[in-house]
Amino acid sequence: MGLFNFIKSQFIEVIEWTDSSSNVMVYQFPVENKEIKMGAQLTVRESQMAVFVDEGQLTDVFTPGRYTLDTQNLPVLTKLKSWKYGFNSPFKSEIYFVNTKQFTNCKWGTTNPIMMRDAEFGMIRIRMFGVYSFKVADPTVFLREVFGTSSLFTVDGITGQLKSKIVSGVADLLAEAAIPALDLSSKYDEIASMSKKKLDESFKKLGLSLESIVIENISLPEEVEKVLDKRTSMGIIGDSLNQYTRYQAAESIRDAAQNPGGMAGVGVGMGAGMGIGNIFAEAFSTQQQKQPQPTTSTAPAKIKCSSCGASIPEQAKFCLECGTKVAPAITKCSSCGNELPANSKFCLECGQKQ
Structure with missing residues (x-):
C-alpha cells in the first residue's frame, strides 16, 4: 500500500449506497482491506437495510437512519470482540446493503403445457402466464438462504426459482379446485388470491415476501381452441348431425372457391363435386324430413238445435x-x-x- 492510500484509509469514512439501478437486491460496500474505522458514519436510506458481517458471521442489522459505528451501535460485534473499553482501532468486517423495495413486473409462466383433468373435456393441457412482485422481508434469512456473501446480487439471480415456485403452486391449486376449463377466465382474481396465500410460506423461508401475483391468461392448446371455435360456430346454427354435415359441406365449398382453379384446384375433380352435392342433398332431405308436416284438421260434425236453430257440435x-x-x-x-x-x-x- 502506498503512503497516500495508507493516509487515506485512516480518515473517518462515510458508508452509504445510492442505488442507481432497478434490479440490484444486495450490494457490498467496498472498504479498503475491509478495515472499517471505529467512528465511521453509516447512512441507511429508506427502502434499504444494512447488514454487518464479521469473519463470515452476521452480527448486526441497521434499519433506515444515520449511525456512528462505535461500541454503542455495535453491541453484538462489541461482545464478540470484547471491546469493553471502546477500542478505536479499525476492525475487519463487511457491510451489505439490502434493497427492501418492491421488485415489480416480474414475469412468470409455464415453459411447457401442464396436464390437467377437466370434467367436460377430459385430459387437457393448459398454459398460463402473468406477473408478480416481491421484496426482501427478512435480510438475515435472505443472506443465509440465498445470496450468501456475494459482492453483488441482482433480481436475475432469484427470479428463475421464484417463477418455478409460482407455476407449481398455481398448477397445484387449479388441480385441487377442479374449476372447469371454460370457467377459468372468470376466476383469475380468486385463483391469484388463493395462490398468494399458498405461496406466502415458501417465500418466507427465503426471507422474501410475495406482494402480489396477477394471472394474465390461462389458455388451452391451439388444437383444442380450434375445436372449441368450431363448436361455437355450430352452436349458432344448431348442434345436430344434420347441421354439422351442412356446416362441413359449406366449409368445403368455401375452401374450394378460394382455390385459383376452383373445384378442380382442390384436386378432386367432378367426383368431389358430386360428393359434396350428395352431402347437400342428404342434409336438406334430412332437414325436410325433420320439419313438421302441416296437418289438415277436420272440423267436427255439427247439428242444429231443435229449439233455437243454432249450430252446435254433434x-x-x-x-x-x-x-x-x-x-x-x-x-x-x-x-x-x-x-x-x-x-x-x-x-x-x-x-x-x-
Missing part, C-alpha cells in the same frame, strides 16, 4: 246458445228396435216409417 248434450237438451244422435226403430241415426225417416232394417 256430440254436445246441450245447446250452447239456449241451453236446450239436445236429442240423442241415435234413436231406435219404433217397429223392430233397430238403432238408427237421429232424424231418420225410415228404418234401414224393416222399412217402417219413423
Whole structure:
C-alpha cells in the first residue's frame, strides 16, 4: 500500500449506497482491506437495510437512519470482540446493503403445457402466464438462504426459482379446485388470491415476501381452441348431425372457391363435386324430413238445435246458445228396435216409417 492510500484509509469514512439501478437486491460496500474505522458514519436510506458481517458471521442489522459505528451501535460485534473499553482501532468486517423495495413486473409462466383433468373435456393441457412482485422481508434469512456473501446480487439471480415456485403452486391449486376449463377466465382474481396465500410460506423461508401475483391468461392448446371455435360456430346454427354435415359441406365449398382453379384446384375433380352435392342433398332431405308436416284438421260434425236453430257440435248434450237438451244422435226403430241415426225417416232394417 502506498503512503497516500495508507493516509487515506485512516480518515473517518462515510458508508452509504445510492442505488442507481432497478434490479440490484444486495450490494457490498467496498472498504479498503475491509478495515472499517471505529467512528465511521453509516447512512441507511429508506427502502434499504444494512447488514454487518464479521469473519463470515452476521452480527448486526441497521434499519433506515444515520449511525456512528462505535461500541454503542455495535453491541453484538462489541461482545464478540470484547471491546469493553471502546477500542478505536479499525476492525475487519463487511457491510451489505439490502434493497427492501418492491421488485415489480416480474414475469412468470409455464415453459411447457401442464396436464390437467377437466370434467367436460377430459385430459387437457393448459398454459398460463402473468406477473408478480416481491421484496426482501427478512435480510438475515435472505443472506443465509440465498445470496450468501456475494459482492453483488441482482433480481436475475432469484427470479428463475421464484417463477418455478409460482407455476407449481398455481398448477397445484387449479388441480385441487377442479374449476372447469371454460370457467377459468372468470376466476383469475380468486385463483391469484388463493395462490398468494399458498405461496406466502415458501417465500418466507427465503426471507422474501410475495406482494402480489396477477394471472394474465390461462389458455388451452391451439388444437383444442380450434375445436372449441368450431363448436361455437355450430352452436349458432344448431348442434345436430344434420347441421354439422351442412356446416362441413359449406366449409368445403368455401375452401374450394378460394382455390385459383376452383373445384378442380382442390384436386378432386367432378367426383368431389358430386360428393359434396350428395352431402347437400342428404342434409336438406334430412332437414325436410325433420320439419313438421302441416296437418289438415277436420272440423267436427255439427247439428242444429231443435229449439233455437243454432249450430252446435254433434256430440254436445246441450245447446250452447239456449241451453236446450239436445236429442240423442241415435234413436231406435219404433217397429223392430233397430238403432238408427237421429232424424231418420225410415228404418234401414224393416222399412217402417219413423
